[in-house]
Amino acid sequence: MKLDPRHLELLAAVVDHGGLTEGAAALGKSQPSVSRSLGQLEARIGAPLFQPGRRPLQATDLGLALAEQGRAVLKADRAASQIVALYRSGHAGLVRVGGTPVFMDGVIAGMIAEFQQACPDVRVDQSYGYADDLIEGLGNGTLDLAVVPLRPEKVPASLQFQPILPGLxxxxxxxxxxxxxxxxxxxxxxxxxxxxxxxxxxxxxxxxxxxxxxxxxxxxxxxxxxxxxxxxxxxxxxxxxxxxxxxxxxxxxxxxxxxxxLSLRIGHPDRNLGLLMAAGGPVPPATARLRSFVAARFEALARRIVAHQTNQLWR
Amino acid sequence: MKLDPRHLELLAAVVDHGGLTEGAAALGKSQPSVSRSLGQLEARIGAPLFQPGRRPLQATDLGLALAEQGRAVLKADRAASQIVALYRSGHAGLVRVGGTPVFMDGVIAGMIAEFQQACPDVRVDQSYGYADDLIEGLGNGTLDLAVVPLRPEKVPASLQFQPILPGLxxxxxxxxxxxxxxxxxxxxxxxxxxxxxxxxxxxxxxxxxxxxxxxxxxxxxxxxxxxxxxxxxxxxxxxxxxxxxxxxxxxxxxxxxxxxxLSLRIGHPDRNLGLLMAAGGPVPPATARLRSFVAARFEALARRIVAHQTNQLWR
DNA sequence: CGGACAACATAACCTGCTGTTATGAAACTG
DNA sequence: CAGTTTCATAACAGCAGGTTATGTTGTCCG
The missing domain is CATH 3.40.190.10 (Periplasmic binding protein-like II)
Incomplete structure (x- = not known):
């Protein structure tokens, strides 16, 4: 006999809340719905789950035993919901970040470390590459986010580019x-x-x-x-x-x-360091979160650089 | 977000069987059904559960995490099914047995002990009473089975009586x-x-x-x-x-x-020791099993008594 | 490289369960 | 014993899941 795990959940809720009405309320369902579903479960297994004629509905031994399993189902379900919630809020998941070696090692890796203090369940897979590799990776879905110096006009249509620092x-x-x-x-x-x-x-x-x-x-x-x-x-x-x-x-x-x-001005490349992401499709929440985190850190960095330059000789 | 535990079961089965087709087969469902349901789950949570474009369908990290919970649901569901199966076969449950004190202590208790060797998960609640009490108990549902000496014509219509020994x-x-x-x-x-x-x-x-x-x-x-x-x-x-x-x-x-x-014949009461049960409604399986067990033991007892009497002086 | 095969997705249809509100019956309360 | 609470039933709408039939797309192999 295969029985519906949702029925077990109902049973567990009703048993644990000491009544059908309260159990239904706890599940956010109407009382008749729960009543009928449990009646159906009872009919299926051909045995009473509740002692007849008791008004605050009270389970039989069988009902209690099945409610025990229902609790397990509820627990797993809540855990699954939690996993999804973490994923959807960007606090869990996988982000594959690619970038040019020097930026990744010198700036991004430190930011990722900071990010993972806040979101320890986000796994970051880091890889190195130059613009072409990174664009290809983003295009074929093997990369979620790229940190790359790029001329804005070189950004393919299928990608979106967010400049974060002038290429200095x-x-x-x-x-x-x-x-x-x-x-x-x-x-x-x-x-x-x-x-x-x-x-x-x-x-x-x-x-x-x-x-x-x-x-x-x-x-x-x-x-x-x-x-x-x-x-x-x-x-x-x-x-x-x-x-x-x-x-x-x-x-x-x-x-x-x-x-x-050195205090020696050299020519600036006409590129911007920026974040490159796939456009159009839905963005994985963890990717979005890391992107905005990195962008925010760079914004702060830019301000610190400006503040610093007013007191320094560097140009 | 509340998600359907059945979907988690599907996911677990597909992940564990290494493919949608085999997973569906393992669940006894058709492949399109599982495909559509999982697609729906994916749409609900708005995130891919499977890596796109892989032919033996392969789960993402999120899919694996949810499958983990699905396994828990499956386990609980199987446990519940097992509980029901035990109950329905009479190997688990509660039997409330009543009877006249001397028979209960002298004969029935020993048989119950034997019965529980075979069915340790059947709980037996024993109580004492005479015919009227027992009939009332059976009538109002506080008793499942009675062992009582009774004249067959005194059995109420709502009950069934199974004679097992002459009242000697x-x-x-x-x-x-x-x-x-x-x-x-x-x-x-x-x-x-x-x-x-x-x-x-x-x-x-x-x-x-x-x-x-x-x-x-x-x-x-x-x-x-x-x-x-x-x-x-x-x-x-x-x-x-x-x-x-x-x-x-x-x-x-x-x-x-x-x-x-003593070797002294005395008058026999015109009653039969017998088993009394409610008639009409469905009999709890554990009750049915205990009833037939006791009846079988009494049959064996009757044969042993006959065999003994051929070698003894008792009358 | 291309065809055969297997695995998955889609379509169309039907059944059945679940959800709702409204209402009735039964049990607990004082 | 009346009031209140709690559960069951009725009637109906909607969706989800089951099915078979049929595409579509990776994968494998010569």
Whole structure:
């Protein structure tokens, strides 16, 4: 005999609330509905669930035993509802975030850590890639969110782009680097020092080349290339090398007092760092929540940068 | 959000059977039914339960989490079905048995003990009473089964009576009683000994009076009266008293070798020991099972009595 | 690469359950 | 014993689930 789990729920509610009327009320149903459904259950199993002729309806042994199972059903149902609620509010789920390596390591990973303090049940799968990879990932559904520097006109129609910071690069070096003692750094000064280059296929590498040619530094020697942000920072702090990094990344590292930026304005790439998401379809709530969290953090970051710039020489 | 526990069951089955088709088969439903129901669940919660475009349907994290709860629902449902199955087969439930004290203590209680070896989940509530009480109890639903000596014509129309033994009484005494050495006991012999009388309102007491007057024992002295069978047996075995007991009760006590019957025929009451049950309505399965068990044991008892009588002097 | 197969989705229809309100019967209360 | 509470019944509307038949789409394999 297969019986309807909803009937067991009804039974449990009625037994636990000490009456049909109150049980029905607790379930948000009308009293006749519950009465009839339980009558049907009773007819199905061919045995009385309630002692006949008692006005505050009282269960038989069989009724109590089945109500026990009904409680289990109710518990599971509530747990399921809770899971769904967490998911729908974005407090649970999976977000697959992709981004350019330097931003991910230097800025986003820290924000994700903060985010997971508030939403520990959101799993974040992080991956690295450049614009094309990320756009493809978002297109075929293997990625939920991308953090990528992009020219707004290069955004495909099927995606939406939310700019969060202007693409501002600086020349970075270790704290205590000889050039940091100069009030003003000239293009000629930097020619002496070796350079750390980002991976050759990265946009940052193109930025570096452009920045250096812009300021007239025709030839420069590359002492280290490739590697993730951690490697770059290690080499940077262990030598007098220079490199090009996004302003935000250097800014985020201020507290460590290991890396700083030279007082030398370089050309800005005409891109914005932004958040890229699929448009049109429904957005998974956890993705939406992480997106707005990151956006808010960047907004705060932008304000801190502005406040900082009013007291600093950096340009 | 309240979601249907049946949907969770479907989800669990599909996840656990590795596919929609097999899951549907395992539930005894058609594949389109399950497909549509799960689609509905998905629409309700507004989130994908399955990874899109995978042919052996594969659940998302959310789907797996909900399937977990579905398993709990399935488990409770199966447990409930099991409870009902036990009840319906008479292997679980409650039987309220009433009967005359001497029969209950001397014969029925032992049979109930045997019955509960086979059906440990059947609870038996035993009570004592005489014919009128028992009939009333059966009538108003406070009793399921009565074991009572009754004249068949006195059975109310709303009840059914199943005779199981002729109402046969004997004069009982302790093993080793002086009268047991006599080959033949005469009415005169028994006049010397004191009598133990059952409670004055019991049918057995009437039997005793009638038996004694039948055999011409006009005056007899009563040394002990009232008390349950245990008291009677204690007094009987501790003295040379005599009493009247149903044959079956004395017969059941043979193994203890404490009580026996005199070789003196006394009048038989025109009643049958039988099982009394409500007629018409549906019989609780546990009651039916206990009834048939007791009836079978009495049948066996009757055969043993017949076999014994061919080798004994008792009449 | 393309065809065969399997797995899932959709369509159309019907049955049955659940929900509602209104109302009646029965039991508990003082 | 009357009032009140509690449950059962009636009548009806609507939806969800069951079915079979039939598309559509991954997957597998030569």
């Amino acid at each position: 690069n600086v020349i970075a070096c270790r704290v205590g680097h000889p050039l940091t003692r100069r009030k003003l750094v000239t293009p000629g000064d930097i020619a002496e020092f070796p350079w750390i280059a980002p991976p050759a296929n990265s946009p940052l590498y193109a930025d570096l080349r452009r920045a250096l040619t812009d300021i007239g530094a025709e030839d420069f020697k590359i002492s280290f290339s490739g590697g993730s942000l951690a490697s770059v920072i290690s080499v940077l702090t262990g030598s007098d090398s220079l490199t090009v990094l996004p302003y935000s990344v250097v800014f985020m590292m201020r507290p460590q007092k290991t890396v700083t930026a | 009484n004997v004069i009982a005494c302790r093993v080793g009683h002086p009268l047991t050495r006599r080959k033949l006991v005469t009415p005169g012999d028994i006049a010397e000994f004191p009598w133990i009388a059952p409670p004055a309102n019991s049918p057995l007491y009437a039997d005793l009076r009638r038996a004694l007057t039948d055999i011409g024992a006009e005056d007899f002295k009563i040394s002990f009266s009232g008390g349950s069978l245990a008291s009677v047996i204690s007094v009987l075995t501790g003295s040379d008293s005599l009493t009247v007991l149903p044959y079956s009760v004395v017969f059941m006590m043979r193994p203890q070798k404490t009580v026996t019957a």
